[in-house]
Amino acid sequence: MSEMTAPEVVFRDGLAAGELRFQRCRKCSAAVFQPRVLCPACGSDDLSWQRSSGLGSVYSTTAVRTREGAHNVALVDLDEGFRMMSRVEGVDRVIIGMRVRLAVVEQDGQPVAVFREAMS
Ligand SMILES: [Zn+2]
Structure with missing residues (x-):
């Protein structure tokens, strides 16, 4: 680095x-x-x-509807004290305050940071 x-x-x-x-x-x-x-x-x-530990909490969320279907845009507050725009995958409904964990997925050949519900 x-x-x-x-x-x-x-x-x-x-x-x-x-x-x-x-x-x-x-x-x-x-x-x-x-x-x-x-x-x-x-x-x-x-x-x-x-x-980052990749652990954080959902600060806000918005449902976005496109031709391909619906997804969410979420602002996530990471435990280290910064906020990023991303999305939460694998849940029916994103809830404010939900604990989430980073997952890196590939999208159009590029690594993209998304979040999934933290189970612990
Ligand atoms: Zn400074």
Whole structure:
């Protein structure tokens, strides 16, 4: 995880390896996501990469209907303190506060982070 590599590339390489990577600001300790060059909280460029446990809770969810059927878009609060947009698979109904765990699936040849209900 070289400091010189573009943040999106480090993130994508992590997903390909089954890891959800995020950044933590060394100056103000904010958890940073999406991957970026500067901390959105304090403007520092001193960001370190960390690996998320992949565990979190559903913050909000919306049903989206397309020609292919219905799926959900969910905002998930990861336990490390950042929020990401994703979807929850394998459940009939997504419930706010539901505990979820990361799963990396392939979509159009690219690794994509989705979530499934955490059973533990
Ligand atoms: Zn900061």
